[in-house]
Amino acid sequence: MTSEQRRLEPRKQPRQVRAELTRQRILTAAGQVFAEYGYAAGTTNRIAERARVSIGSLYQYYPNKDAILAELLVRHLDADGATAVLERFKDRAEPLEDVVRVFVRTVIDNHLDDPQLLRIMIEQAPRSGELLQRVTRQEWEMVGHLRELLERHPEVGVRDKETAARLVTSTVELTVHQLVAAPGSIDTDRLERELVAMVTGYLRAGA
Numbered sequence: 312m313t314s315e316q317r318r319l320e321p322r323k324q325p326r327q328v329r330a331e332l333t334r335q336r337i338l339t340a341a342g343q344v345f346a347e348y349g350y351a352a353g354t355t356n357r358i359a360e361r362a363r364v365s366i367g368s369l370y371q372y373y374p375n376k377d378a379i380l381a382e383l384l385v386r387h388l389d390a391d392g393a394t395a396v397l398e399r400f401k402d403r404a405e406p407l408e409d410v411v412r413v414f415v416r417t418v419i420d421n422h423l424d425d426p427q428l429l430r431i432m433i434e435q436a437p438r439s440g441e442l443l444q445r446v447t448r449q450e451w452e453m454v455g456h457l458r459e460l461l462e463r464h465p466e467v468g469v470r471d472k473e474t475a476a477r478l479v480t481s482t483v484e485l486t487v488h489q490l491v492a493a494p495g496s497i498d499t500d501r502l503e504r505e506l507v508a509m510v511t512g513y514l515r516a517g518a
Contacts, residue, residue, distance in 0.1 A: 322330065334372050336362040338386070341379045346427040350435045378438045383428070384436045388449060392482075393417045397456035406510045407466040414457075415506045418483050419499050420451050422491040430492040458487070468515050479510055 340362035
């Protein structure tokens with residue numbers, strides 16, 4: 312294990328319910344502290360105080376706040392259900408617009424828990440080589456499922472399905488990341504409608 316991996320790895324994997332609850336409290340408190348104070352001022356002392364644990368107890372689980380933020384990012388990735396949605400629709404004869412709407416809505420919902428924390432994770436979360444590989448693998452899984460869906464769907468007119476799958480996944484993910492995580496509120500229902508119209512129109516082109 313490299314020094315970078317050790318810096319971002321949790322120190323202790325809970326084996327008992329009580330220990331797991333303590334770790335959950337630390338992660339929840341960290342999310343609140345980072346969102347409230349920002350990453351620079353979101354110190355481990357503040358996190359420990361918010362979690363109602365001693366600073367020594369916090370360090371039993373995480374070596375530093377980078378490791379805490381990295382785990383929050385991993386959990387954010389694990390909660391993304393967009394890939395599963397695309398896989399579920401591959402063999403179903405649903406209208407293209409309905410498929411796109413469910414996909415867009417899933418991506419939006421995955422970013423609504425705490426936009427401020429999401430912005431910090433996007434801009435400041437430490438990224439180890441292992442974490443970057445995980446992100447890349449998840450992106451390619453999503454692209455692969457969407458490409459298969461586009462190849463079979465009768466409403467799809469765009470010719471280059473591989474490029475279309477990459478463009479759609481990148482456009483939806485990056486647009487939602489930027490607009491939901493940006494300072495100030497956005498009407499997510501309006502965002503959904505506009506994204507669905509844009510993506511559906513592009514995919515039908517040439518049909």
